[in-house]
Amino acid sequence: DIVMTQSPDSLAVSLGERATINCKSSQSVLYSSNNMDYLAWYQQKPGQPPKLLISWASTRESGVPDRFIGSGSGTDFTLTVTTLQAEDVAVYYCQQYLITPPTFGPGTKVDIK
Amino acid sequence: EVQLVDSGGDLVRPGGSLRLSCAASGFTFSNYWMNWVRQPPGKGLEWVASINQDGSEAVYGDFVKGRFTISRDNARNSVHLQMNGLRVDDTAVFFCARRGLDPSRDWTLLPFDSWGQGTLVTVSS
Numbered sequence: 001d002i003v004m005t006q007s008p009d010s011l012a013v014s015l016g017e018r019a020t021i022n023c024k025s026s027q028s029v030l031y032s033s034n035n036m037d038y039l040a041w042y043q044q045k046p047g048q049p050p051k052l053l054i055s056w057a058s059t060r061e062s063g064v065p066d067r068f069i070g071s072g073s074g075t076d077f078t079l080t081v082t083t084l085q086a087e088d089v090a091v092y093y094c095q096q097y098l099i100t101p102p103t104f105g106p107g108t109k110v111d112i113k
Numbered sequence: 114e115v116q117l118v119d120s121g122g123d124l125v126r127p128g129g130s131l132r133l134s135c136a137a138s139g140f141t142f143s144n145y146w147m148n149w150v151r152q153p154p155g156k157g158l159e160w161v162a163s164i165n166q167d168g169s170e171a172v173y174g175d176f177v178k179g180r181f182t183i184s185r186d187n188a189r190n191s192v193h194l195q196m197n198g199l200r201v202d203d204t205a206v207f208f209c210a211r212r213g214l215d216p217s218r219d220w221t222l223l224p225f226d227s228w229g230q231g232t233l234v235t236v237s238s
Contacts, residue, residue: 033219040224042158049208049228050158061226093158097212097224101174104158 002026002096004105012113019081021108023094028074031098038098041070041079044107045090053092054079086112115139115227117209122232125199129236133194135209135229143167146212146222147185147192151205152231161207162194199236206231 003026013019029038037057042050052061054070057077067082081088089112094105121133133149149161162173162183171183180198185191192209210225 036218038221042225049210049231050225051228052224052226055224055226095158095224097222100163100172102160102225104160106157 001101002029002099002103004094004096004103006092006094006105006108008108009106010109010111012111013081013084014113015086016083017113019084019088019110021079021092021094021110023072023077023079023105025075025077025096029096029098030074037073037077038096039070039072039077040095040097041068042093042095042104043088043090044093050093081110084110084112115211117211117227117229119207119209119229119232122207122234124235124237126238127199127201127236129199130195130197131199131234133196133207133209133232133234135192137190137192137209137211140211140227142190143187144213146214147183148210148212148225149183149192149194150208150210150225150228151203151234152208153202153205159205163212164192196234199234201236204234204236206233 005024007022039057041054043053044050053064058070069080071078091107091109093107116138118136148163151161164171164183168185182195184193208231209229211227213223215221
């Protein structure tokens with residue numbers, strides 16, 4: 001199985017400031033045949049199911065604000081929220097979907113400072 | 114609008130059984146792999162099981178160990194998870210989720226792009 005890790009476990013950021021979450025996979029999720037990274041990011045607010053924000057490491061889903069930016073390749077990835085809004089308070093998970101089983105990182109909790 | 118409605122969660126004794134259901138609407142159900150993902154209280158997400166579009170292929174997490182069975186009814190746009198031999202550490206919110214296929218990338222299975230609201234399974238004596 002591919003093991004996903006995230007850092008930090010939690011962070012508190014002032015409104016309007018930048019939040020950065022890191023994700024690392026135990027093996028590359030870059031598929032050489034198409035040069036795509038099989039890495040997704042989800043946002044989960046309290047009492048709600050996860051919401052898919054980003055796929056292919058950097059492609060935002062329809063309707064996701066452009067302050068959410070995914071980057072990275074291979075084994076190291078980053079989710080950046082460029083200007084944190086109150087509604088961005090949530091737990092963020094990365095997930096690889098290159099191989100079965102699909103595996104999630106442990107999550108990073110983002111709060112307002 | 115895509116909608117997934119999970120149901121069937123309950124309090125059950127260790128060793129007991131439970132059948133979860135997910136009713137889908139707003140999309141062509143038979144085009145998607147359907148899945149169950151669980152989340153223990155206060156913890157992270159764990160994939161449980163997947164079933165392909167026509168129900169001919171099912172895949173499970175190692176921890177299932179033959180205890181759970183995923184099935185689907187394309188005529189009724191529903192997917193089910195039959196859980197037997199439940200253990201205390203199966204306590205979790207169970208989410209139904211769909212995964213599409215990308216024809217432009219060798220029919221790759223995509224991420225979980227729609228989720229049900231979840232149904233709580235509590236295993237306790």
